[in-house]
Amino acid sequence: MIGFTGGTLDRADRLRHDGAALTAATADGRARLLVLDGYTPQAGDDGRLGWTTLADAPDDAVLILLGLDEGAARFAAFVPGTIGGGTPAMRAPALMQMLAALAPGEAATYAAARSLIDWHGRHRFCANCGAASEAFRAGWGRRCPSCATEHFPRVDPVVIMIAEHDGRALLGRGKGWPPGRYSALAGFLEPGESVEEAVAREIEEEAGVRVRDVRYVASQPWPFPSSLMMACVAVAEDDAITLDTAELEDAIWVPRDVVREVLAGGEGPFLPPPPYAIAHTLLTVWAAR
Incomplete structure (x- = not known):
């Protein structure tokens, strides 16, 4: 398997457009939040990513829907002001060794979370008018409240x-x-x-x-x-x-x-x-x- 591929989550695009369904998925007690230390995932000895409850998300966090695992929502958290500034391009040897040891498909989940969190950190302002933008579509976009321009994660x-x-x-x-x-x-x-x-x-x-x-x-x-x-x-x-x-x-x-x-x-x-x-x-x- 090629690295960072083979993700097993259902990306559940339908939930990104359905506010009521997203709210229900967030309130589901089975929903989980990816455990990160900055950009670094916290993985167990079994090579699986670490997850916790949504109660551990900071109050000002933007929850990003990564997808569904057997019907239960999986999220990552972007905390404004705490991540960004070019650091994601850095690849410490310890991080890369950890990623190489992850179970199949786990690195793909981490890759999506890392890229989206970084994108939010570097695109907090509208490129059209300069006003502060806001996350929407379950974290898969940002909208400018001033000029209504919509921005989406770049690849x-x-x-x-x-x-x-x-x-x-x-x-x-x-x-x-x-x-x-x-x-x-x-x-x-x-x-x-x-x-x-x-x-x-x-x-x-x-x-x-x-x-x-x-x-x-x-x-x-x-x-x-x-x-x-x-x-x-x-x-x-x-x-x-x-x-x-x-x-x-x-x-x-x-x-x-x-x-x-x-x-x-x-x-x-x-x-x-x-x-x-x-x-x-x-x-x-x-x-x-």
């Missing part, structure tokens, strides 16, 4: 990709990464650009390699803070690397058999991306071809 599309040439994969190393870590190249889509065009542009910009025949592999939500990673493979026209040192520290070509060996836990010229990252899935799919 930032990102391409993450491997260029292949003569049975080798192009991998890059970002600045500040753990020693030896190499992964797929990645970058945000730009306005007026297709996925295929973004893949070609990013590889050429970062490594100076021109590619063609882009093919899609899979996607992954990435809640740091709220991206959608779209994994692709492209065919390189040549293997000459011209590195953009503002983007990458290094880039290397790695043969397929070496990638297989590294992914299997063996020795090799690089440390692979962690299993919960779609870059790991992308390498695994490419190496198995």
Whole structure:
């Protein structure tokens, strides 16, 4: 399973539009609130997320409906003024280890909660007129009481990709990464650009390699803070690397058999991306071809 996917909650979009039904779901004694310390989930030894009653929500909290679990509502709480300011992009090693150990589907629930809480924290004012906005649709939107503009959680599309040439994969190393870590190249889509065009542009910009025949592999939500990673493979026209040192520290070509060996836990010229990252899935799919 790709990391942060496989969520088991019924997202219950119908409740977001039905005030009476939402009130009933909130009053249900089975309703639960996700336990978070800032952005960090509190998980048990069984790898399950921690939940508590809605009575533990602060008085000024905005309850965000994450969905239903066997008919019982599950919420996250956004507390105005306590979270925001760019911190969600930070990924402490301890947090990532915890997420990797979560039971299947649990990380997907956390990803939704984290992204929504961060979005509320960074979008408290109307982008149209500047007035303070208010949460609505069970936390899945904000409405401006001044100009009536409605705002909805954003998802930032990102391409993450491997260029292949003569049975080798192009991998890059970002600045500040753990020693030896190499992964797929990645970058945000730009306005007026297709996925295929973004893949070609990013590889050429970062490594100076021109590619063609882009093919899609899979996607992954990435809640740091709220991206959608779209994994692709492209065919390189040549293997000459011209590195953009503002983007990458290094880039290397790695043969397929070496990638297989590294992914299997063996020795090799690089440390692979962690299993919960779609870059790991992308390498695994490419190496198995």
